[in-house]
Amino acid sequence: NAGVTQTPKFRILKIGQSMTLQCTQDMNHNYMYWYRQDPGMGLKLIYYSVGAGITDKGEVPNGYNVSRSTTEDFPLRLELAAPSQTSVYFCASRAGQSNQPQHFGDGTRLSIL
Amino acid sequence: TQLLEQSPQFLSIQEGENLTVYCNSSSVFSSLQWYRQEPGEGPVLLVTVVTGGEVKKLKRLTFQFGDARKDSSLHITAAQPGDTGLYLCAGGPSTGTASKLTFGTGTRLQVTL
Numbered sequence: 001n002a003g004v005t006q007t008p009k010f011r012i013l014k015i016g017q018s019m020t021l022q023c024t025q026d027m028n029h030n031y032m033y034w035y036r037q038d039p040g041m042g043l044k045l046i047y048y049s050v051g052a053g054i055t056d057k058g059e060v061p062n063g064y065n066v067s068r069s070t071t072e073d074f075p076l077r078l079e080l081a082a083p084s085q086t087s088v089y090f091c092a093s094r095a096g097q098s099n100q101p102q103h104f105g106d107g108t109r110l111s112i113l
Numbered sequence: 114t115q116l117l118e119q120s121p122q123f124l125s126i127q128e129g130e131n132l133t134v135y136c137n138s139s140s141v142f143s144s145l146q147w148y149r150q151e152p153g154e155g156p157v158l159l160v161t162v163v164t165g166g167e168v169k170k171l172k173r174l175t176f177q178f179g180d181a182r183k184d185s186s187l188h189i190t191a192a193q194p195g196d197t198g199l200y201l202c203a204g205g206p207s208t209g210t211a212s213k214l215t216f217g218t219g220t221r222l223q224v225t226l
Binding site: 004013031033036040041042043044048050058090092100101102104105106107 | 117119122144146153154155156157158161163195201203205211214216217218219221
C-alpha cells in the first residue's frame with residue numbers, strides 16, 4: 001500500500017551542488033506533479049507530466065529539470081543549487097479524470113546553505 | 114494566471130467553536146478540491162465539488178462551491194483538536210488543459226482544548 005514514495009526525506013546541500021529528488025508511484029497513474037511549498041504557504045507547481053515521455057513546465061520551473069522515462073518514476077533534478085531553492089518538495093500523482101484526487105508523497109525537506 | 118486567495122491565513126480557536134474558511138478567485142474553475150495537510154506529511158483530499166452551488170457534508174465539515182464557480186467555503190462545526198492542520202483549496206481550470214490544479218494560499222488552523 002505504498003502510494004507515492006519520495007526519497008530522501010531530508011537533505012542539506014551546499015550552494016552550487018546538484019542532486020536528484022526521487023519520486024515513484026505504484027498506482028499506475030499517468031499524471032505526475034512536482035510542487036514546492038515554502039514555509040506557511042500553499043503549493044507551487046514546478047513541472048508536471050501527463051504520461052511517460054511527456055513533461056511540461058509549471059509555474060516555477062527555473063533551476064529544475066525532470067524526466068519521465070517510465071509511468072512509475074518522475075525524478076526532479078536540481079543542477080546548481082541556490083538558497084532560493086530551500087523548500088519542501090512534494091511529488092503527487094493522479095488517475096486520468098481531472099476531478100480525481102492528487103495523491104501526495106510525504107515530501108523532501110531540502111536546505112541549501 | 115489563476116489565483117486563489119484563502120482567508121483567514123491563520124486561525125486559532127478553542128475546541129467546540131465553529132469556523133469558516135474562504136477560498137476566492139476572480140477566475141472560474143471547473144471544480145474545486147479541498148485538502149488538509151498535517152505537519153511532515155503531504156496534503157490529503159477531503160472533498161471535490163464540481164457544480165455551482167453544490168454543498169457537500171463530511172461529518173462536521175460542510176463545503177460549498179459558489180454559484181459562479183469562482184469561490185468556495187469550508188465550515189467546521191464544533192471544532193476538535195484533530196481538525197488542526199493546513200487547509201488548502203485547489204481549483205481545476207475551466208478552459209485548456211485539465212491537468213493542472215491551482216492551489217490556494219492556505220489556512221492554518223489550530224484547535225486547542
